[in-house]
Amino acid sequence: MTAIDGSGTARARCVLAPNPSLMTLDGTNTWLIAEPGAEPAIVVDPGPDDPAHLDRVRATAAEAGQRIEKIVLTHGHADHSAGARQLAELTGAPVLAVDPQYRLGAADALGPGDSVRAGGCELRVIETPGHTSDSVCLLLEADGAVLTGDTVLGRGTTVIAGDGNLGDYLRSLDRLRALADEPGLRALLPGHGPLLTEPAPTLDYYIAHRAERLAAVEAALDAGCRTLASIVERVYVNVDRALWPFAEWSVRAQLAYLGERGALPPGVEIPGVLPGPLPHPLGVHQQHRLGVQLYPAAGDEVGQCLVHRLP
Numbered sequence: 001m002t003a004i005d006g007s008g009t010a011r012a013r014c015v016l017a018p019n020p021s022l023m024t025l026d027g028t029n030t031w032l033i034a035e036p037g038a039e040p041a042i043v044v045d046p047g048p049d050d051p052a053h054l055d056r057v058r059a060t061a062a063e064a065g066q067r068i069e070k071i072v073l074t075h076g077h078a079d080h081s082a083g084a085r086q087l088a089e090l091t092g093a094p095v096l097a098v099d100p101q102y103r104l105g106a107a108d109a110l111g112p113g114d115s116v117r118a119g120g121c122e123l124r125v126i127e128t129p130g131h132t133s134d135s136v137c138l139l140l141e142a143d144g145a146v147l148t149g150d151t152v153l154g155r156g157t158t159v160i161a162g163d164g165n166l167g168d169y170l171r172s173l174d175r176l177r178a179l180a181d182e183p184g185l186r187a188l189l190p191g192h193g194p195l196l197t198e199p200a201p202t203l204d205y206y207i208a209h210r211a212e213r214l215a216a217v218e219a220a221l222d223a224g225c226r227t228l229a230s231i232v233e234r235v236y237v238n239v240d241r242a243l244w245p246f247a248e249w250s251v252r253a254q255l256a257y258l259g260e261r262g263a264l265p266p267g268v269e270i271p272g273v274l275p276g277p278l279p280h281p282l283g284v285h286q287q288h289r290l291g292v293q294l295y296p297a298a299g300d301e302v303g304q305c306l307v308h309r310l311p
C-alpha cells in the first residue's frame with residue numbers, strides 16, 4: 001500500500017483499491033466522506049468490482065462507526081464505477097451519477113449546483129466535463145477540498161476519453177482554477193495518485209501542459225504533418241515508440257478541438273476509429289522498475305488516454 005491509502009482530510013479518507021496500472025496509477029482512490037463523529041457516510045467512487053476492496057471499504061466505515069448512506073460517482077469509467085452495484089446491494093445505499101445508466105436505487109440526478117448530503121456533511125457538485133462527458137468534481141467545502149475524479153490526477157496528467165472533449169476540459173480546468181483562488185481551498189483529492197496540497201499551482205501546471213501540447217500539435221501542422229501518425233512522430237519523439245499508437249488518441253482530441261474552431265489546415269483527416277485495446281495492462285510500477293522513463297514525456301498521459309478510451 002502506498003501513502004495515499006488511509007490519507008485524506010478531517011472528513012475524507014482514502015481506501016485504495018488494489019487495481020494498479022499505468023492508467024490507474026497506484027489504483028483507484030475510493031473516498032469515504034463523513035462528518036467527524038457522525039454515522040452517515042458517503043462513498044465517492046467505489047472502484048472496481050472487487051469483493052475484497054468493497055469489504056475493506058465497508059470495514060473502514062464500520063471501524064469509524066460510520067454507515068454508508070450514499071454512493072456517488074465522479075464519472076462512469078469502470079475503474080471508478082464497476083463496484084457500485086455490489087456496494088449498493090451490500091449497503092442499501094443509492095448510487096448517484098450524472099449518467100442515468102449508472103444510477104441505482106432512489107438516486108436523484110447529479111447536476112451542477114446540486115449538493116449531496118449525509119449527516120451534516122455536504123459535497124457540492126461542480127460540473128467538469130472533458131475527461132468524459134459525465135465527469136464531475138465534488139467540493140467538500142468544510143475541509144477546503146475538492147474530489148477531482150480523473151479530471152485532475154495525483155501524478156502526471158489526465159486525458160480526454162472517447163466521449164470527452166478538449167474544449168470542455170479546458171473550461172473545466174478554468175472552473176477549478178477559479179475555485180482555487182477562493183480562500184480556503186487547500187487540497188485536491190484525486191481519483192488516482194496522492195492527494196495534492198497545492199491546488200492553484202497544480203491547476204496552473206495542467207493548464208500550461210495542455211497549452212504546450214496544443215502548441216506542439218499546431219507546430220506539427222505548420223510543418224506540414226497531416227496524419228495522426230506523422231504528428232505523433234514529431235510531437236512524441238521522446239516517448240517510447242510502443243506508446244505511439246496511443247498517443248494518437250491524445251492528438252486526435254487536439255485535432256478535434258482545432259477542427260471545432262476552424263483552425264485545421266486543409267487535408268487533415270480525423271479518423272473516427274482508433275487502435276484497439278492494449279494487449280496487456282501497463283503497470284506504472286512495473287514500468288518504473290524496468291527503468292522505462294515515463295516522465296516528462298507524456299507517458300502517463302498516453303497510458304491513461306489509452307485505457308480510458310477503450311469501449
Ligand SMILES: [Zn+2]
Nearest residue numbers: 075077150308
Ligand atoms: Zn476515467
